[in-house]
Amino acid sequence: MLLQQLADGVATGAIYGALALAIVLVYRASRTLNFAQGELALLGAYVSWQLVAWGVPIWAAVIVSMAALAVLSVAAEKVLVRPLVKRHQALPLIIVTLGLMIAINALIGWAWTYQTKEVPPLFGSGTIDLLGVAVSRQDVGIVLTVLAVAIGLGILFEYTPLGLRMRAAISNPESAELSGISTGRTMSIGWAIAGGVGALAGTLIAPELFLHPGMMAPVLIYAFAAATLGGLDSPPGALVGGIVVGVVENLAGTYLPHGSDFKQVVALVIIVGVLLLRPQGIFGRREVVRV
Amino acid sequence: MSTDVTAAPKARGEAPRRESVAAWLRRPRAPLSPPRWLAITSVVVGAAALVAVPLVNPSYINLTVTLVMIWTIVGLGLNLLVGFGGQVSLGHSAFFAIGAYAVAVGGEAGWGQGLSLLAAAVVPFVVGYVVGLPALRLHGLQLGLVTLALAMATPAAIRALEPLTHGSRGISIDGDPPSWMPLAHDQWVYYLALALAAVAYVITRRLAKGRLGRSFVAVRDAELVAETLGVNVWQTKTRLFATSAAYAGVAGGLYAMLLEFVGPENFNLALSISFVTLIVVGGLASVPGAVLGALFVQYVPTLTSDISAAATGATYGVVLILFAFFLPYGLVGLVRGSLGRLVARIPGRRT
Amino acid sequence: MSRLAVEISEAGYGPVTVLRDVELEVPEGGRLVILGANGAGKTSILRTISGLCRVSGSIRWGDAELVGAPPYRVAAAGIAHVPQGRGTFGDLTVRENLLVGGATRQRRTALADADRWLERFPRLGERASRAASGLSGGEQQLLAIARALMSAPRLLLLDEPSLGLAPKITVELFATLDELCAETGTAMLLVEQNAELALGIAEQAVILESGRITIRGPAAELRDNDDVRRAYLGV
Numbered sequence A: 001m002l003l004q005q006l007a008d009g010v011a012t013g014a015i016y017g018a019l020a021l022a023i024v025l026v027y028r029a030s031r032t033l034n035f036a037q038g039e040l041a042l043l044g045a046y047v048s049w050q051l052v053a054w055g056v057p058i059w060a061a062v063i064v065s066m067a068a069l070a071v072l073s074v075a076a077e078k079v080l081v082r083p084l085v086k087r088h089q090a091l092p093l094i095i096v097t098l099g100l101m102i103a104i105n106a107l108i109g110w111a112w113t114y115q116t117k118e119v120p121p122l123f124g125s126g127t128i129d130l131l132g133v134a135v136s137r138q139d140v141g142i143v144l145t146v147l148a149v150a151i152g153l154g155i156l157f158e159y160t161p162l163g164l165r166m167r168a169a170i171s172n173p174e175s176a177e178l179s180g181i182s183t184g185r186t187m188s189i190g191w192a193i194a195g196g197v198g199a200l201a202g203t204l205i206a207p208e209l210f211l212h213p214g215m216m217a218p219v220l221i222y223a224f225a226a227a228t229l230g231g232l233d234s235p236p237g238a239l240v241g242g243i244v245v246g247v248v249e250n251l252a253g254t255y256l257p258h259g260s261d262f263k264q265v266v267a268l269v270i271i272v273g274v275l276l277l278r279p280q281g282i283f284g285r286r287e288v289v290r291v
Numbered sequence B: 001m002s003t004d005v006t007a008a009p010k011a012r013g014e015a016p017r018r019e020s021v022a023a024w025l026r027r028p029r030a031p032l033s034p035p036r037w038l039a040i041t042s043v044v045v046g047a048a049a050l051v052a053v054p055l056v057n058p059s060y061i062n063l064t065v066t067l068v069m070i071w072t073i074v075g076l077g078l079n080l081l082v083g084f085g086g087q088v089s090l091g092h093s094a095f096f097a098i099g100a101y102a103v104a105v106g107g108e109a110g111w112g113q114g115l116s117l118l119a120a121a122v123v124p125f126v127v128g129y130v131v132g133l134p135a136l137r138l139h140g141l142q143l144g145l146v147t148l149a150l151a152m153a154t155p156a157a158i159r160a161l162e163p164l165t166h167g168s169r170g171i172s173i174d175g176d177p178p179s180w181m182p183l184a185h186d187q188w189v190y191y192l193a194l195a196l197a198a199v200a201y202v203i204t205r206r207l208a209k210g211r212l213g214r215s216f217v218a219v220r221d222a223e224l225v226a227e228t229l230g231v232n233v234w235q236t237k238t239r240l241f242a243t244s245a246a247y248a249g250v251a252g253g254l255y256a257m258l259l260e261f262v263g264p265e266n267f268n269l270a271l272s273i274s275f276v277t278l279i280v281v282g283g284l285a286s287v288p289g290a291v292l293g294a295l296f297v298q299y300v301p302t303l304t305s306d307i308s309a310a311a312t313g314a315t316y317g318v319v320l321i322l323f324a325f326f327l328p329y330g331l332v333g334l335v336r337g338s339l340g341r342l343v344a345r346i347p348g349r350r351t
Numbered sequence C: 001m002s003r004l005a006v007e008i009s010e011a012g013y014g015p016v017t018v019l020r021d022v023e024l025e026v027p028e029g030g031r032l033v034i035l036g037a038n039g040a041g042k043t044s045i046l047r048t049i050s051g052l053c054r055v056s057g058s059i060r061w062g063d064a065e066l067v068g069a070p071p072y073r074v075a076a077a078g079i080a081h082v083p084q085g086r087g088t089f090g091d092l093t094v095r096e097n098l099l100v101g102g103a104t105r106q107r108r109t110a111l112a113d114a115d116r117w118l119e120r121f122p123r124l125g126e127r128a129s130r131a132a133s134g135l136s137g138g139e140q141q142l143l144a145i146a147r148a149l150m151s152a153p154r155l156l157l158l159d160e161p162s163l164g165l166a167p168k169i170t171v172e173l174f175a176t177l178d179e180l181c182a183e184t185g186t187a188m189l190l191v192e193q194n195a196e197l198a199l200g201i202a203e204q205a206v207i208l209e210s211g212r213i214t215i216r217g218p219a220a221e222l223r224d225n226d227d228v229r230r231a232y233l234g235v
């Protein structure tokens, strides 16, 4: 029973981690939180669903959806976010990404109705026996996919010239520009990757939560909790944070009285607790705190 | 070796140009300055009209106008926090809910409406104070994040506090006037809301213009400078947050009396978002803006919901984005910009 | 062929105008030093050239016009800028700092060049894979200069390299700088408080007061000018 809960927690946690990764990538690129990150991921899930409904194989659908959301994220960044980031205005940034969140959600409801849709699991149905625990193939697939994405991004950042440019642009934007790096472009790349990863996360979680316009809002809060816990500027932190939040959420849901209600409060408690006690999170850098 | 550079646009120096429409919209505006006779006449006529409304209208109209006044109260308080204080809150639905449940639980305990409404102000104030204590350590985005999580957790928290709130079943409330009063339920709550909204409006104006308001703005614009000038930043922020929560609580209490029922699902994220939309549309840091914003969030959804279920969300989302970019001072800014000159030309003595 | 000709009629930050009617030239391989009190606008001149300020006027670089070009294009056109305060990438390693400097060049050339610099400056070489924030001030300045030279620039903009360094280290640094620029024929536009040293390695000099150039001439002449001696050389 406990092992089963842990396994479930790790799988949903991997999804929170993936969305938290998107949040962190955006934060690193623009020093802002994108409240629309969850709805962008939801849009990715719907695009995947639509393609599957048109007869595209699910694998191809995910890839197309990731590409589409990458492009859309870059557009959102250029048009809506960059002008405000340049003016260092926190309040308009919050208002605008909040507006984007509502607008995308409404767009989804208008285009695909508010009825629940079924997305086929990317990794098929059925279970696998792991150390005596029956784990669904989809869960195993989710964890492995998120892990692969994380390792891929780790390699990109640490070992490629593009990754070095991105890190330089984050570390000292002005010096990076003076060294011939277009920080506008590295910013766009950060948002593009975030959009793609988000679309992947949305498509992966859709079979478990059932696809409907309200699906992503709770996931977004858990992802914010995960990103805060891991440290807003740390990609590995996002993943670890995601797993921790996923497991805690699952255990709280099972073992606490009123568990399914307290689950939602868990995210709030984690966010407030971390921001007050250790604002830079587990893996974050200290100076990040000055938002 | 470097001819590629020439492709870039020419001189960055700005030649003086005529002001563009966008720049005109973005300009801050002074409040309208009507002559005294006009100000007094409008207040008197407006007040008379508001008093007369529930006597001549069917109850569903009274209901919507009462809601406008309830949203106005929330907007006044939230604008105090966001507009004047520069602190964001996406979680005022939580304080609104606390106020509503204070009235509901108070009603169950047999407190009477006056005491219940008082509790609807005091309990959110205290909770706001306690929440505000740590909030002073958080800045912009962080506070936005925390309050968003608060709004998301509110319905679940209400359900979890079942012994007090009866969970998903909700609580019925008796919102009827005292038996000696010759008023129907909708008229009674209307007048209560009108009275409280008027009081809230006057208080907010005084707060915004007085010493306290100036210290709020000082904290918003330059925290360190304010500190050296002797403003207690910590106290100011916390009081501000608590005061703003009390406004939302009173509004929530009236809301409970109006609907005569509260349940967890009334207080979701969408409610918080409509509060934020309200102050953005009305005009940040402007007192009359709350009224315009309240009209917007009450009547625009009734118009849009005829189009499609998604139209309200789409409208709010697009409006938030457009206002943030093009109308930072909201509808009030627009009104002041277009009527300012006209009103200033009306003859008469001004104060 | 690459020669910098600056004719700024106005430059500044947002509504604030800092520079007025500033004209200067740096010939191919030449060396110009800008002297001036704190707040005179020296840094602003370099930032304007690099595309970080609002400007009207013209900045010719060879055949190209730099006004309107974003900073990364100015850098790619062969102008390297060591900003005031060094602009180190603190959380990147020393080697990575160098590689960022070579961001506009072929990866393979950049890797080879980085190794060359690490060999040339053993103090950097020993710390190649440590975070740059751990270096001393002098080492960071050296790293910043090496990083700038990684792009094989035709012009090096240097903003107060001596700031915060001990006198002995400053002397060493200027000797190194002199040597490096001579080797590669890189032109230099230097902003300095330490007039003595700066006039020693420069060919031409200008003095900036409140955003305008008040004195200009060969460095050697300025060194003998009584007004300059009194104001900037402390004699």
Ligand SMILES: Nc1ncnc2c1ncn2[C@@H]1O[C@H](COP(=O)(O)OP(=O)(O)O)[C@@H](O)[C@H]1O
Pocket: C013, C016, C018, C036, C037, C038, C039, C040, C041, C042, C043, C044, C045
């Ligand atoms: N980012 C900025 N915004 C507004 N004014 C600035 C900015 N940076 C510098 N200044 C002003 O420009 C003037 C020149 O500054 P600077 O170029 O840094 O001088 P210097 O390098 O000679 O000490 C100063 O008066 C300074 O206050």
Ligand SMILES: [Mg+2]
Pocket: C039, C042, C043, C044, C084, C160
């Ligand atoms: Mg300077």
